[in-house]
Amino acid sequence: MSDFNLLDPFQFLSIPLGDWVESALNYLVQNFRDFFRAIRWPIDQVLSGIDSALHAMPPMVIIVLVSLFGWQIAGRRMGIFCAVVMFCLGLIGVWSESMTTLSLVLTSVFFCVIFGVPLGIVCARSDKVERMVRPLLDAMQTLPAFVYLVPVVMLFGIGDVPGVLVTIVFALPPLVRLTNLGIRQVPEDKIEASRAFGATPKQMLYKVQLPLATPTIMAGMNQTLMLSLSMVVIASMISVAGLGQMVLRGIGRLDMGLATVGGVGLVLLAILLDRLTQAMGQRSEAGITCHWYETGPVGFFYSLFRKAANSR
Amino acid sequence: MTDSNEILSIRNLYKVFGDKPEEAMQMLKDGLHKDEIFEKNHQTVGVMDASFSVKKGEIFVIMGLSGSGKSTLVRLLNRLIEPTSDTIELNGKDITSLADQDLLEVRRKEMSMVFQSFALMPHMTVLRNAAFGLEIAGTPVKERESRAMAALEQVGLGEHASSFPHQLSGGMQQRVGLARALTSNPTILLMDEAFSALDPLIRTEMQEELIKLQREQQRTIVFISHDLDEAIHIGDRIAIMEGGRIVQVGKPVDILLNPADDYVRSFFKGVDVSKVLKAGDIAAPDPSSIVRLNGRIQMPNNPANHEYGYLVDENGCLKGVLELTRMGSSPNPDALEDAQCAGYQSIESGRSLNELLGIVAKNPYPVPVVDAAGVFKGAISKSQLLQTLSR
Incomplete structure (x- = not known):
């Protein structure tokens, strides 16, 4: 080794990072198999529940339900929009794949909400926790999506559940951040007023902070949903089913038709989810002038019911 | 000194903002000025040596320019800000030594507050806002809504009960704020610059309303104001604050005729005597x-x-x-x-x-x-x- 060259020291110096990681992962896999299995279990349950529900229902039923939901939260036009988009998904022949992707996205959003919102609340309440969590969130967001796949595949193998897991990790940060932000942004005078009327910290959280932070939290939801969708597509590389896989397979086989159909399906799904969550955020943000049960389909039946009650 | 009429009495109340309040207290005892303390120690003295008592059924106005510590003082009363040293007694009960739960009870039942910025909850209807105090206290829905409705009727907002705050004008919003404070039927009403954000016409109207309300229900009100005319108009007694210190307490007329020092005198210079003095x-x-x-x-x-x-x-x-x-x-x-x-x-x-x-x-x-x-x-x-x- 006498030919050490200062201009190119890396002939001589190297760190066997790959070996280290491999042996570390091997150790983890061998010794903590049960732990990783335990993590898989709840995700598996939720995913298969949502997935089988979405696949069991006839498409028309789902279209009607989604449209009613859209109508309820954002008016009649949103309802019609939902129906059209869902109908198109069926028409181009990707209904089943869409439902798979949707169930993957919903599962990961479900877990993101379960972990993200409470974590955001804790961050908002304690500067110390926030200081600790922030770099973690930064790392989670700056790491290229692709890189996540490596450790997850090592630890959890391939398939839908690791796909959801990777998606959760990728999509969690904005929800935590925006929940934190939303609660911190609640005007001081409202907090003071609720304290002056003798609210406990818990009452303050549920009656004042969370309701007032809802628009921001919904914006976080929207971000999380969009990130989930993009990650679910990338995760098709670890053999996650759905629209992403169509695109991947299409590219692999140079089958542009298949890839395009999958892509269009993804776009339609993305637009639908984006519009719906944005509408939810706006609804809680824009000046509320009436109660939720006075609008949308519920309001329609409510007024029918009231009329019937009055005429009696 | 405990008069049966006295409902709230405060003795030697101090508040130091900062991380070393004891040092600042010691310096105050040594007779240093608060500016010197800030320079040496970076501790801000908010309120120092405030003593006064409020009688049952009177409107007690704490009046001073901004920065004089009046808003701090009123928040010390219900311990939204923790006092550094003092005694605050409400009906003979020491507020400062209360445990958390008892303090919540005091805030729920004994003292309610009206804010300069209204501080209504935008996501709640006017009725639910008015019932907020009772909701926090866990009163059953029916009872709290009927009591809130009664309070809204009192301030003339009965027909707006199902509106949302942002649909109301400033004056109406503050009426909701007032109704919210009245609903829990508190022993003492704390009003922090409650009318300062309103335009003059509405303000006068609200002042009249407050005086009427006080006359009808014998409310004890601690009212914070920076507006001398307002203080003289509605106050049974006024405490003048300057730089965290209470300079003078007395009936408007007494202060007007016998100002305690030059500060108070210059303060009252612009006052229209003919409006204040009665025949x-x-x-x-x-x-x-x-x-x-x-x-x-x-x-x-x-x-x-x-x-x-x-x-x-x-x-x-x-x-x-x-x-x-x-x-x-x-x-x-x-x-x-x-x-x-x-x-x-x-x-x-x-x-x-x-x-x-x-x-x-x-x-x-x-x-x-x-x-x-x-x-x-x-x-x-x-x-x-x-x-x-x-x-």
């Missing part, structure tokens, strides 16, 4: 001008000093104004009849000076002042009035 405040009875009627006519001792006299019956009630010069020294009923000024005018003692300028100017005699029961309280002459106004 009863400057009318002084002069026994040498009173002609008493108790079975017989009783002349004053040396009536020669006075051109006019006042006829008063055995109950002290004013019966007429007499021209003493026309009566002679040995009065008989006929002379009395003769000397009476026909159609004399009198003033009720509660009227402010600016209302009686015309009356005093028009009449040749010092105008007699009577209280609500008609009892003679004294007279106001032209020169006396001018002297008071030119103070």
